[in-house]
Amino acid sequence: MNRIQTCTITAALVMAAASSTLLAKAGIPPRPEQIKFAELAFEPPMSEDYRHEINVDGATVPVYMAPSHEFPLVSISFSFKGGAYLEPADKVGLASMTGQMMRRGGTESVSPTDMDELFDFYAANAGTFVGSTQAGASLNSLTSNLDQTFALFMDMVRNPGFDQKKIDLYKSEAIEGMKQRNDDANAIASREWDAIMWGRDHFEARVTTETTLNNITRDDLIAFHDKLFNPNNLIISVTGDFEPSEMSARLEKALSGWASGQRMPDPPAPTHELEPGVYHVEKDVPQGKVTFGHRGLKRDDPDAIPVAIMNDILGGGGFTSRIMNRVRSDEGLAYGAGSFFASKVWYPGEFGVTYASKSATVPYALRVAMEEINKMRTEPVTEEELMTAKNQAIETFPRTFESKDGMLSVFVGDEWTNRDPSYWTTYRDKVRAVSQDDVLRVARQYLDPANVAILIVGKWEDIYKGNTEIAADPSKVTTMADFFDGHAEELPLRDPLTQKPLPKN
Template sequence: MNHFKLKAFKFINGNNTMKTTIVTLVLASIALPLFAAQQTAGTSVPKRPEEIKYGPLTFDAPDATKFRFTLKDGTAVYMAPSKEFPLISLSMTFKGGSYLEPKDMVGLAGMTGRMIREGGTTTMKPAEFDEAIDFLATQISANCGDTTSGASMNCLTSNFDESLKLFVDMLRNPGFDAARLETNRGQALEGMKQRNDDAGSIMGREWSRLMYGSDHFESRDATEASLKAITPENMRAFQTRIFNPGNVIIAVSGDFEPEAMLAKLNAAFDGWARGEKMADPPAPTATIVPGIYHVQKDIPQGKVRIGMRSIKRDDPDYIPYLLLNDILGGGGFTSRIMSQVRSNEGLAYSAGSRLSAKVYYPGVFAASYESKNPTVALAAKIVLEEMDKVRNQPVKPEELETAKRQFIETFPRTFESKPAMLGVFVGDEWTNRPKEYWKTFRDKVNAVTAADLQRVAQKYVTPNEMVLLVVGDWNTVGPGDSTGRAKMADLLGGKVTHLPLRDPMTMQPIVKMDQVAPTAPTPGGEGLAPSR
């Protein structure tokens, strides 16, 4: 029998003509009925893609209350069962993060999150724990961020019970193994040495200081001293404070029955001390000082950020501000900044703007780009001009319509998967987002007018109140471009504050900028000698 099968296989695969004929007949049998049905219906195939007509998009935002349950101790659980795959995804989101660190122990949050996962448990050495979850093909992680912390588990349905036991043991009884701590501390210290290698790292830390003040948790950086001060006892106290049933919301999606899942979670939480819910993060108290700031780094392209504090997420102007940012610089190639700086002038590969509206205090609005040092000023001039235009002139109807379609037509992607949907619900509950927000979002987007955008621009996009930060070589940035179209002295009053480069291990200034001797002044700009 096998002999005849083999001969038939060789015959068909060796005869290209026969293969082509078979494929043609199959395709014809599929296409002809479809073509006939189409002709019967009186429709025709569009000649060009732009002639294709689409029906209205119908999508209703899911109701979070239909997915919300509670455990016996009152812990909120969002569940979305699905039988697509024999997999279960479970995540726990805790309130609290680096804003709870002592000021002399910056880095404690990040190290604690890492060590919860990598430090074993009180009954299992790190290697034993790693081997156990590897054997089950289970993925487990833990982290501590700025304002929230979390842990997640992905496993097969068949070994969920065993995986959950290991997962909860890790959260309730982390081992914080001393040897693993030293390994992770050593890796962090080695990485710290490269902080000044990347201009982006310098930009990020100095920008945070300018926006929030050096004392705010968003601006604090770990140092060699602060990392060396961390002990297993410090981490255990930090973990106990944040990782407890009184400070968590759970999300579960995948192959399970809701009642059975609730029973398993109730059993897992049994006896786990219920702590307190963490307080909200503190708002920054520093006041922004507008102007030009610079950090010296000998690189061919200057990194630039121009911006100011923005608004809170639940501000009524948030949605108009979103649309304004999309038109100004957030919409990629359709945005004005990208069009002018890259497409028309060729000054940067990428240029745009971003609106960050935080929950507990105003976030930041900023434009950013990278350009050759001599053209940094020209690109900045163009960006500031575009900001002035949206303040002084209404946006075009087609710009507003494009921005609206962008948010309305991509709206369903917010809930494109069950884990993503549950993540939205968890985040909304933690931050008390208005319950009607998602149901009214598209209507509010549609209701925005060009006059709304101009009003928001005049209120929140004020160039004379902005910070312009440059990381690059000031001797070539300051004078501007060779054609004389712009120089740094022309922008935001012209005065520049040279910020010191910081020691990567201590975050203390390597050299005070008022002790750096300037080079001979260049026409239209300040000179700066290399740091000694």
């Protein structure tokens, strides 16, 4: 109270514009909902307005272009279909190594050192990668030396040298990386979770070992590169300081004579069935790292939007979601807790809940999260929760296209995955149409708390007995005996280099 008065007097005395200040002050609405906002008209950009094509010796290469001249920088990105799912099981790591070695191994005519020196001296950022389902090469260069950097970039993409010394160095570094696999509880949790979800043989869960790494030869890298990096398997995007017609001509010239190959097939679906139950890995840390869940749905599933809204309310929406509210805010059981529905394009994705809590409260937090899932399946969400989740999705929608790089990467991704072009134009209407009944229906259909797999990394003995000794309120006492009748399977820690189970200490 006092504050307003003092401030008003000061303002009146000092400011020439005192009267407007006072008026404005009177104009502060009592609640933020009462603020009147100007309309913000936004229509999503259409991919065809940015899409061009160039012809390369019979192959047609799509090129998305969105120039802007704010800075003298050009950013060129080559996207190729394919990834780790194409590597043989005895050479796990080949895809990722090919991606790294294209940048690190020089070209057929430029040594690795010269290539590094050139890119660095020209202050250009150049990179190549092969991920699990996509591969790419990118260049970010000052406009003033684009001729030189782009020539080297094309040489790197088309004629990588795969210098043997650099291959050996890469392998020895990869071994050092492997040695750290069991140091961090999160890394253990992530590996074991993938194995539980996809099966150890599926490319989503396969792990490079010293043996599979050593099986990879320079010839393998050359063959893998030649297969993926071809103009029939390529979409280009360009942003920054350039003229589209000039860029098309530049690209056509740079790509000419590049032998066209095959477009890569789609990634294979997993054959593994998720086994419900409790799994634990022993690790001496004061917190248990918990992930639990089951299979989810495909990206293009007609229910994907209502499921996203439902998950937002359950645990995907951060502080406005139920799991975060109860596990963190009400009970102080974790710093972060939430759920995710990670959809996949080619096969159903995954649903999961994650949190980390001190050992004693791991079971109680699990119980709380399960209660929230069950509640989601039995009671409709409130109108307020639904509006919050829907408004958030609608209001943040323009952000998808806010940067030119981001916009073009959406278009490129959509073309690779054959997304229906009307997806973006109808998105907000579909969100608006989601009802309380829809949320209840998809919660019943896609959440299955009785059949989850639960993975816990931590000190099992402490975790198992739960909060028996510290709970001030007896109704909150929970132990791991309360889940799956106390049955739990211990997963062995695996040798970092061989991935063979390690004996127990």
